[in-house]
Amino acid sequence: DQQVKQNSPSLSVQEGRISILNCDYTNSMFDYFLWYKKYPAEGPTFLISISSIKDKNEDGRFTVFLNKSAKHLSLHIVPSQPGDSAVYFCAASEYNTDKLIFGTGTRLQVFP
């Protein structure tokens, strides 16, 4: 079941630069998308979300872009900070369902 894919297992970015994490999905019934950040041995922490009726949502240093026609979303972090180093998961859900379908995650490392 690969409904949500994160094709880059890792990403390394210099502090102060932009981090761009990508996510692709195959299920056209998904209408809500979320990004979670996860440190080892901790639970996923919610970062930002976007509804399918929008193409952009911004919260501080974090912006999520949604391209429905391409079934693609991305998370931009700018400027990147060393504390952003973690594994980032995108997740999606269909309308009026309970479950989130997660991607496999991208490990972001921000170096000084």
Place this chain on the structure above:
Amino acid sequence: EPEVTQTPSHQVTQMGQEVILRCVPISNHLYFYWYRQILGQKVEFLVSFYNNEISEKSEIFDDQFSVERPDGSNFTLKIRSTKLEDSAMYFCASSGDRGTGNTIYFGEGSWLTVV
């Protein structure tokens, strides 16, 4: 900031034994979930629970699994007869509402090792 709390943080159990994982969801939330992550794999949905009954479950959530809300605050996951492949990090989560637009908040996880 309110948070979802889970106990134990780590449990080692023998194959065939019963395990109960406990969770205290965020106090005003009504929807509760269990997810799991096998080492090196992605986070997977197990079950959702609302109004004292299961609202949705995955194919992973077979007869050996059960959930319960025994009182007003705790939400438990029971694995009746553990197998080696049940070894995983189990995450409890809660949300204020269901469906589109509602953020699900996760606990720190309970790491289960079956030997």
